[in-house]
Structure formats: C-alpha cells, structure tokens
Amino acid sequence: MNFKLIGLILITFTIFVVYAIFAFVPPVEGLGYLVRIAFFHIPVAWVSVLAFLVSAITAAQYLKTRNLKYDHLSAYSAKLGLIFCLLAVVSGAIFAKLTWGAYWNWDPRQTTIFILCLIYGAYLSLRPTIEDEDRRATIAAVYALMSFLTVPFLVFVIPRMYFSLHPEPVLNSAGRLDMDTVMLYVLLAAVSLCSSIYCYLLAHSVSKKFTCTKEMKT
C-alpha cells in the first residue's frame, strides 16, 4: 500500500473539512459558534468507541487463530483508542465548561467515556507487565474480551444513576434525524475523516511492524 499517497489525501481531506466547519456551519440557537466543537468532539468520541470494538473483535480473532498480527492490531487499536478517548474527554470538558458552566459533573456521557478511558488505561498498563510475547497476547485478549462484556451493563446502569444535560445524539431515540442538512453533511464528513485517520494509522503500524519482522527473518 502506498501510505504516503493516502496520507496526503487525508491531509487534503482534513483541510477541506476544517474549512467547511468554519465556513459553512451556521451558528446554532443557544450555542452559537460553540457548536463547532461538536464537529471535533463527536467524530473523536465515535472513533474511541470504534477502536474499542475493533480491539475486542481482534482479541477474539487472536484467541481463535493465535496469529500475533491480531494481537498487534488489538493492542494498537487500544492505544489509538486511548488517545481519541482523551481527546474526546478534553473537548467534551471544554464544551461543558462553556455551556453548562463546569468542566466535569459526572454526566452519563462523561461517566461512560471516563470508564472507557479507565478500561483502555488498565489494558495498556497490563500489557507491559508480561514479558513472554505469546502469553502477553493471550492474557491481553482475555482482558479485552472481559472488559467488552461490561459495556452492555454500563449502558444499562449509567443512565439510571445520573441526570443528563448532554445534547441528544444525532440520531435521537425516536430514530429521527434532526439537524440542518449542511451541518449533517459536514458532520458525516468529519466522522468519516476521523475514522479514516484511525484506519490509516492502524494499517500503517501493522504493515510497518510486519515488514520489519519479515526482514528480520530473511
């Protein structure tokens, strides 16, 4: 794969999306231009969840096939996930300060993303404590699956415990889209951009890692 070319395309895409956010998105009633933060916050939060899902799926794949490539995918996905997760937390906290008046108030969404951070942190601090490569891969995979199991429970328990101020997600509970069409397109572009950056970094690291091992073997 030609990573340089894809990287260039992604950079162009990023410039285009950033321009679109500043040029086309109208101020929203009650939020004004602060709504721009959402175009960073939503994609980043989405990717942090996506990375978690990928990490769990590849962990299961590893246990099935014992191919170290899946372990690397799972670990790197978790690493990226943690970075995106922290970005989501920070951008969310800034947005919260500007609109609700406090950086942190244990809103259900904040709690959820915080727990996601905790899980990523625990997973990533578990890995370096195990020396043997195969064993590390197996144990990390078991842990990733185990932490994935708790997610449905969290989704059930958290909204019942805390009161929420968070704006409705784009797709609200009635399954209806309520957003301006321009905003929606820009948001979709931002989400796909963020997801492609994630996929790009993941693919890049895997190819780098595995061409290195091939070279070492020959």
Add this chain to the structure above:
Amino acid sequence: MQTLKSNFSTSIWAIFRKDLLCEFRSSYSIATLIMFALTALSSVSMTNPGVALSPDFAASLLWVVLFFCAMAGLSRVFVNEQESGTLIGLRMYASGQAVFIGKFLFNLLLLLFLSCFVIPLFVLFFNIDINDWLAFIKILILGCTGIAAVSTLMAAIVIYTHGKQAIFTVITFPILLPQFLCAVNSTVKVFSGLAPEGLLFMFGYNLAVLAAGLLLFDYIWHD
C-alpha cells in the same frame, strides 16, 4: 487405582477444601483482610468523630472498603500456588473450570466472612440504621459474588505479571464498575429506608461474569 482426572464436582470440592484448610492453618489472608478493613473504617471514623454520614456517603464508603479489602486479599489465590510451586500439580489434577469454580467459592466465602466482620463495625462506627436487613443482605451477597468472580479471573491473570498486587487493582476495577455502581446505588436506597432496586441487574451481571470467566479461564490456565 483412582484416575488422575477425578470427576468435576469432587475436584471443585477438593480444591475448595484444600484452600480452606491452608487458610485455617496459616490464617494468612483473613488476618490481613480483617486488619485492613478495621484500619480503613476506623481511620474514617476516627477523623470524623460523631459526624452523621449521609446515606450516599455511607453506602459508597461501605463498598469502597469492601472493594479495597477484596483487592488486598483475593489476589492471593493463585499467587500462593505459584510461590509454593504447586501450580503444575493443580493443572494436572483438575480441569480449568473446576479450578476456577473452586477458587471462586473460596474467594466468595472469604469475602462473606469479611462482610460479617465489616458490617457490625460499620453500623457501630457510623450509627447507620438499617430497616430492611433482608434486602441489605441480598445486596451484600450479590455484590460479593461479583467481586469474587472477577477477582478470581484477574488473580489468574496477575500470576504472569510483574508487580502483581498493583496491577490487580488496576485491572479489576473497570470490569467491576457496573456492579459497583449498582451496589452502591441500591445500598443508598436501603440506608434511606426505600425499597432497593437493581438486584436483578446484579444477578444478571454475576451470571454473565461467571459464564465469561468459565469460558475464558482455559486460555489463561493452559499455555
């Protein structure tokens, strides 16, 4: 001659009894656990003499103490075996599932025993009024089951790591969180004299964690 792999329930019982017997002889875990609980509870009570705790704070204090006691004591079940060099024997003797259940039952018993010590102290120190004891005990049992199940699996994980004790707490907490939040929430309800909720949720969580533990344990146990 008896076969090497004895049947499932016998091996669970044997492992459980063996751990209990070792504990009786050395009283290694339980002494530490009780002193840990006493230290934690008394340090809060000592520094706030005569202060009436709100139900919210009391409930979270109770669960924080129980959780950290569990973290201090329950990681030992497999580390002990490793230090005395009996892991291989255990692997040969029984299937992974039997080991998991046996160790889980031992951890559960340890925690329940600890609760029998913590609860009276807690009520004494903080003047808590509990009207609905039955509901409270149900919450305790469900909560302890969850903690024991997750800790057993994580205890098997930490035998391969450096810095066993520290990493044990770090990796157990996120997985226990749903249970922890729900347990605190329903304990608050009991302390404020309301009907508890979320018992079914805790039961479901315990079942899921136990099932996942049984499935995943083999991957850790056998190389």
